[in-house]
Amino acid sequence: AQKITQTQPGMFVQEKEAVTLDCTYDTSDQSYGLFWYKQPSSGEMIFLIYQGSYDEQNATEGRYSLNFQKARKSANLVISASQLGDSAMYFCAMSRRAGNNRKLIWGLGTSLAVNP
Amino acid sequence: DTEVTQTPKHLVMGMTNKKSLKCEQHMGHRAMYWYKQKAKKPPELMFVYSYEKLSINESVPSRFSPECPNSSLLNLHLHALQPEDSALYLCASSQEWGGLVSYNEQFFGPGTRLTVL
Numbered sequence: 001a002q003k004i005t006q007t008q009p010g011m012f013v014q015e016k017e018a019v020t021l022d023c024t025y026d027t028s029d030q031s032y033g034l035f036w037y038k039q040p041s042s043g044e045m046i047f048l049i050y051q052g053s054y055d056e057q058n059a060t061e062g063r064y065s066l067n068f069q070k071a072r073k074s075a076n077l078v079i080s081a082s083q084l085g086d087s088a089m090y091f092c093a094m095s096r097r098a099g100n101n102r103k104l105i106w107g108l109g110t111s112l113a114v115n116p
Numbered sequence: 117d118t119e120v121t122q123t124p125k126h127l128v129m130g131m132t133n134k135k136s137l138k139c140e141q142h143m144g145h146r147a148m149y150w151y152k153q154k155a156k157k158p159p160e161l162m163f164v165y166s167y168e169k170l171s172i173n174e175s176v177p178s179r180f181s182p183e184c185p186n187s188s189l190l191n192l193h194l195h196a197l198q199p200e201d202s203a204l205y206l207c208a209s210s211q212e213w214g215g216l217v218s219y220n221e222q223f224f225g226p227g228t229r230l231t232v233l
Contacts, residue, residue, distance in 0.1 A: 035221070043204050045159070045224035091158055103172075104222065106158035 002027050002096050006107035013082045014115050020067070021077040021110045023092035029053075033095040034075040035104070036066065040088040048090075051075055082114045119143075120225035122207050128231045129197065137192040137228050139207030147171075148190040149222065150182060151206040159206055165190060166212075197232045204229050 003026040013019040025034065036048040051059045051066045059066040067076040079086055092107040120141045129135050139148065147166050151159035164172035165184040173182075179201075181193040190207055208222040 037224075043206075043227040043229065045206060045208070045227075047221055047223065050221060089156070093158075103161060109156070109158055111156075 002029075002094070002105050004092050004094050004105050004107035006090075006092055006110050008110045009108070010111045010113070012113050012115060013079075015084060016081055018078060018080045019082055019112065021079070021090050021092075021112065023075045023077065023107060025073050025075060025092075025094050025105075027073075027094065027096060029096055031097070034066070034068070035093045035095065036064070036075075036077045037091045037093065038086075038088045039091065039109075045091075049077065079112075084114050084116060087112060087114045120207055120209055120223050122205075122225035122228050124228060125226065126229045126231075128233065129194065130233050131197060131199070133197075134193070134195045136194065137205055137207075137230075139190040139192075139225055140188055141209040141223070141225075142188055143209060143223065144187075145209035145211055145223070146187060147210045147212060148184065149208040149210075150180075150190065150192050151208065152201075153204045153206055153227070155204075163192075194230075197230075199232050202230055202232045 005024045007022055032053045034051045038046045038048050049059050049061045049064045049066050051068045058068050063080045065078045089109045089111050091109045093104045095102050123138045149164050150162040152162055153159040161174050162176045163182045168184045179196050183191040204227045206227045207225045210222045
């Protein structure tokens, strides 16, 4: 079954420290994409980073990097130098084929709190 | 312009009311989506429009009626809703829908917080 698992319902990190948010996935597709989104309390879903299943290099976007371990089916998000504004809900999602279409399968999310 | 806009931001309606949610994007995207999101849960896909045609309806009750008047606009018409329909309604768009390409970044709007009394 296609599934995304985020095992950390809540995480705390001190400002300026790095934090890793876990994401594992289950799929039989050969071609798939993995996404991380951030959702502050305001509600907007903000795209952070993408990793394709055929990408050999780990994706990076500024302070965000994706630790992609294909054999272990994990796609952890690493946030370096945490800021107070990083406090939010973080969702891992996977794009999978559904016939001629593609759907996003979402994890349950991790709530991150950055302490000053 | 990399923005998806949604109006209204907040909506309170009674169970007998008819209201509409509006979503607009000017990124030239050909796929648009409606999601429903309950507090502290991931978004649930409701509808997908691809090239202005309804591609996916995730068995959504008929009291929700989507409409795509043109490639930039997506509406969600609401009628006879129930209190359990209270949620954040998110609109999103992406360049394409489907195909072999796995990359399909969706840009989300700020959402409409709907309360049904």
